[in-house]
Amino acid sequence: MAMKFMGAAIMVADVARSRQFYEGLLGQAVEMDNGPHVAFAGGFSIWQKDHAHEVIFGGPEAGAQAMGRANLELYFESETLEQDCQALAVAGVEVIHGLTEAPWAQMTARFKDPDGHIVELAEPLPLVVRRLLGQGLSLEDVARRTSMDVAIVRYMAEQ
Known part of the structure; x- marks a missing residue:
């Protein structure tokens, strides 16, 4: 592990x-x-x-x-x-x-x-973001769903 x-x-x-x-x-x-x-x-x-x-x-x-x-x-x-x-x-x-x-x-x-x-x-939160984006959610939808700022979601999506 x-x-x-x-x-x-x-x-x-x-x-x-x-x-x-x-x-x-x-x-x-x-x-x-x-x-x-x-x-x-x-x-x-x-x-x-x-x-x-x-x-x-x-x-x-x-x-x-x-x-x-x-x-x-x-x-x-x-x-x-x-x-x-x-x-x-x-x-x-x-x-x-x-x-x-x-x-x-x-x-x-x-x-x-x-x-x-x-x-x-x-x-890890970057995996959460990528998983949600992979399900078809937009950056804004992911931000709302996760309570994170769109800039943080965008950053995590690029990791």
């Missing part, structure tokens, strides 16, 4: 407050703002806890625990997503959910590490 660690998403109670802390107080540059999810140039992101739990567990209260438990996700990307998910399942890794298309069209699966931390394995 050739997986590459891509960063961590920290679940937060209030994205605006947390963004102010990381951007305003710590000087972190915002790379992408998708509303409930804000990515910073330093390689980490913040994700509104209730939205994150809806996407991951299927409901805002499902899996809810004290902050510091089910509110941190380690994010990896793989170009061989299906094979890697199968290998993890064969190895007995606990599956939160198998391959699923996220609301932003990225194929993703989530597992738990030995300590119960959430680990996401997903297709």
Whole structure:
């Protein structure tokens, strides 16, 4: 398996407050703002806890625990997503959910590490863009579907 660690998403109670802390107080540059999810140039992101739990567990209260438990996700990307998910399942890794298309069209699966931390394995975003373009969507349609700026979609399409 050739997986590459891509960063961590920290679940937060209030994205605006947390963004102010990381951007305003710590000087972190915002790379992408998708509303409930804000990515910073330093390689980490913040994700509104209730939205994150809806996407991951299927409901805002499902899996809810004290902050510091089910509110941190380690994010990896793989170009061989299906094979890697199968290998993890064969190895007995606990599956939160198998391959699923996220609301932003990225194929993703989530597992738990030995300590119960959430680990996401997903297709690289440039592959998402190329997959959607291959399905006949325009650059603008892909931007709307993925919540990315058209310029970012265009760049990813050319990678």
